[in-house]
Every structure is written in structure tokens, then in C-alpha cells.
Amino acid sequence: MDSTKAPELPRVLLLLSGKRKCGKDFLADALLKRLGPNRAQIVRISEPIKRHWADEMGLDLGALLGDGAYKERYRKQMIEWSDARRREDYGVFCRAACRTIDREICIVSDVRRKTDVRFFRETYGPARLRTVRIEASESVRGARGWTFQAGIDDVQSECDLDDGGPWDLLLKNEHADGADELLARIEKLILD
Numbered sequence: 001m002d003s004t005k006a007p008e009l010p011r012v013l014l015l016l017s018g019k020r021k022c023g024k025d026f027l028a029d030a031l032l033k034r035l036g037p038n039r040a041q042i043v044r045i046s047e048p049i050k051r052h053w054a055d056e057m058g059l060d061l062g063a064l065l066g067d068g069a070y071k072e073r074y075r076k077q078m079i080e081w082s083d084a085r086r087r088e089d090y091g092v093f094c095r096a097a098c099r100t101i102d103r104e105i106c107i108v109s110d111v112r113r114k115t116d117v118r119f120f121r122e123t124y125g126p127a128r129l130r131t132v133r134i135e136a137s138e139s140v141r142g143a144r145g146w147t148f149q150a151g152i153d154d155v156q157s158e159c160d161l162d163d164g165g166p167w168d169l170l171l172k173n174e175h176a177d178g179a180d181e182l183l184a185r186i187e188k189l190i191l192d
């Protein structure tokens, strides 16, 4: 492949960002169900990070990738380790995660840094990107299991995109029965 040319797939890259427990994975999974696995796929930048940690430490990769309490035990260490790698190459994990792209629509469900957005813009070109910021109040996130943790909620991985807009869509994911409307708005953004 000519390395100066952007790859043909995906046609659209949907970048989802937002704070812990705002519902990035929930909305990504529900969107994938609507679009279907032949057309769309979910890519997680954290996947190669978690894979490395699971291999090194003999941990359960499935549980690290899930939304249970297990991943929280290792979150801080993974942030610190991965930030050190990013200082040498900001695209290292985005590039590794993108190796699995083989669908028309790619949903990146854990965009956390300005350099993540930069990587996708530089690699695929701005016309294919759709950026979505998901918000939920602290009380709603708390009801979903979030509690403030120093070293996690006040560092770059959580705060770098607080001023990362303008976003193509800004969504409030607060109500359990409101997801269909949010999904319809995302779908319109992708398909228009």
C-alpha cells in the first residue's frame, strides 16, 4: 500500500468522546445493533493497551474490556503506562487499533485526547470524520457507578477534550428511555 494515501475504508469514522460513564460504550453497542455488523464495527483505542496489560500481568482481557469493576483496578496504571508510550509516538495505540478496520462505518468508542482526533484526521482526512461529544451529569454518572478518583478524573485522559469542540453533535445521555432519539441523531449524522 502507498503509505502516503489514505486507506479506502472506512467511509465514515465516528469518534465518540465523553467522560467516564457518560455512555460511550452503551451508545456504540446500540448503534452497532442498528447499523448491523456487515456495515459497521466498533474500534477501541484502549483495546491494544488492555491486550498488552493482560499479557504482561496475566489478567483477564475480556473483563478488562468490559464495563465491570475489574478494569477500574488497573485504570490508573494503564493510563500512566500508555501516556509514557504516547509521549514517544502519539498515534501508537490509534494505529494499532485501526489495523482491524474492515467496515464502511467505524465507531471509535473511546476517544480521549486531542492527539487521538489529530491521528484520525491526518490518517483518514477530515471529510470522513464525525465527532460526537456525549455528556451526562455527575449525578447520572454516579448512579451508573462513577465516583471521582484523583489521578484518573483530573488528568489528561479524562480532561483533554473538555475544550475539544466544536463537535458535530453534542448529546446529553441522561435518560434510560432517551437513547433511541440520540441514536437516530447519530445515524443521521453518519448517513447524510
Ligand SMILES: Nc1ncnc2c1ncn2[C@@H]1O[C@H](COP(=O)(O)OP(=O)(O)OP(=O)(O)O)[C@@H](O)[C@H]1O
Pocket (backbone or CB within 6 Å): 018, 019, 020, 021, 022, 023, 024, 025, 026, 027, 067, 144, 173, 174, 175, 176, 177, 178, 179
Ligand atoms: N442511555 C442509557 N440507558 C441505560 N443505561 C445506560 C445508558 N447510558 C449508559 N448506560 C449504562 O451506564 C453504564 C456506563 O456506561 P458506559 O460503560 O457506556 O460508559 P462509558 O462512557 O463507556 O464509560 P468508561 O469511560 O468508564 O468506559 C453502563 O452500565 C451502561 O449500560
